Amino acid sequence: MSRQKISILLMAFFMIGVATLAQSQEHDMSSMNHTDIPMKEANEMEVAHGKGIYAMSCVYCHGISGKGDGAASMFIGPYSHPRPNDFTARIFKFRSTESGQLPLLTDLMRTIREGIPGIMPSFRNMGESGIRAVAAYLQKEFIQRPLPTKTTIKYVEHVGPYTYSVESVYRGMALYREMGCAGCHGQDGKGTGEHLTDQRELRIHPIDLTRTETFGNGVSHEDIYRTLMTGLDGTPMPSFGDFFIGQEDRAWDLVHYILSLREK
Ligand code: HEC
Ligand code: HEC
Structure with missing residues (x-):
């Protein structure tokens, strides 16, 4: 078979594929409208x-x-x-x-x-x-249980990403030390190598905070704020929500500090 014929054949298959796809999508749409x-x-x-x-x-x-x-x-x-x-x-x-x-x-x-x-x-x-x-x-x-429908995280208005500043990063650095993050994540954020286990008794390493691309809970300001407020259940990473009650804005300082550790 010549090349041209093959490509015409392929083209025909492609068209049929597109047509069936369009049809099935149409079907989905119509059933959604019922x-x-x-x-x-x-x-x-x-x-x-x-x-x-x-x-x-x-x-x-x-x-x-x-x-x-x-x-x-x-x-x-x-x-x-x-x-x-x-x-x-x-x-x-x-x-x-x-x-x-x-x-x-x-x-x-x-x-x-x-x-x-x-x-x-x-x-x-x-x-x-x-x-x-x-x-x-x-x-x-x-x-097999109903899921909650409301977040328990308290957000304060007019803070967050908008308040990023060098001063905020420095305040976050002080908090990092004060709150004992370094005990697990190390002074430089790269981890202490301490032997920790999760709830299944499996060996777990505190995440390297300079490698934000590995964060499972996301790397936006809001994502990291959420991680700090709720902790990671089943792991040694605790929730710091109670610490920040009434001073939620300080959590953003810590978020800014963590993001400043990101390896350039
Ligand atoms: C008792 C040890 C411990 C302490 C204290 C601790 N962490 Fe963690 N943290 C962990 C462990 C372990 C993980 C990794 C969990 C995993 O692999 O899912 C982690 C993960 C994280 C993550 C990454 C979450 C993600 O998206 O994967 C961030 C950010 C973080 N910690 C910040 C902090 C900050 C900031 C503090 C101090 C306020 C702190 N941690 C205190 C043990 C700790
Ligand atoms: C390649 C293996 C793999 C596949 C495929 C996979 N998962 Fe996972 N999933 C994991 C692992 C490993 C974890 C635990 C990660 C952790 O604890 O950090 C996980 C965790 C989860 C969690 C829990 C996150 C939490 O909050 O602790 C959910 C929900 C989830 N997976 C849903 C799904 C769904 C739905 C699919 C299919 C559409 C899927 N996964 C496919 C490996 C997989």
Whole structure:
């Protein structure tokens, strides 16, 4: 077959593909517009959609029973942290809620959307409806408890990224020492090498604060503020929310200091 014929054939296949895709999307759109579907049924549909996604994209690491014991989990730090999350244990690192509480649905969705650098891939390409569906499935199938719907983090207005200044970084540096961060993260933020364990008795290292690109909870000012306010449950990284009650603006000084450690 000549090259030209092959490319015409390929083109034809491509067109058919695009047409079917467009059709299936049209189908999705029309089913979404059915306002007469009772809410409960719609949720069941969403959970069923999420179940399919889970079987395709998550089961290898998180396991059929959601206990973090999928086939590939054998290769993910078998003796050290992190191992794939056991959803049935109901312990989550990345939350907008107090230590010990379950995450919001939007917290689960953020983790799934962004992934965890070097550990879990981002599933951004599933689109928001797919991300939401698989999060709903985790809640229904494995967590089996209602999720909180309100954040417990207190935000103060007119602070945050806008107040970044050299003075703020210096105030943050003083706080870093005063609050004992260096005890785990070291004077220079690179860690102390101290032997720490997580709730599963697995060896865990305090993250190297100069390598912000490895942060699992995100690297924006708001992300780091959230990490400090809620802690990372299941790890030695505590919540400092109580410390900052009534002086939330000081938490931003600490955020600015952490970001100043970033390796250039
Ligand atoms: C390559 C393996 C891998 C795949 C695939 C994977 N995960 Fe994970 N996931 C992990 C690991 C490892 C952790 C634990 C990370 C940690 O504790 O820092 C985790 C943690 C999580 C957490 C908990 C975060 C928290 O707050 O503690 C959620 C939620 C999650 N995964 C959802 C999913 C969903 C949904 C999918 C599929 C769409 C998925 N994961 C696919 C490895 C994976
Ligand atoms: C008892 C030890 C300990 C103390 C004290 C501690 N941390 Fe941590 N911190 C950890 C550990 C362990 C991790 C890594 C958790 C993980 O791997 O998920 C961590 C992770 C972090 C992260 C990265 C979160 C992410 O997105 O992955 C930041 C930022 C951080 N700590 C800041 C601080 C600051 C600021 C202080 C002081 C106010 C502090 N830590 C005090 C142990 C500690």
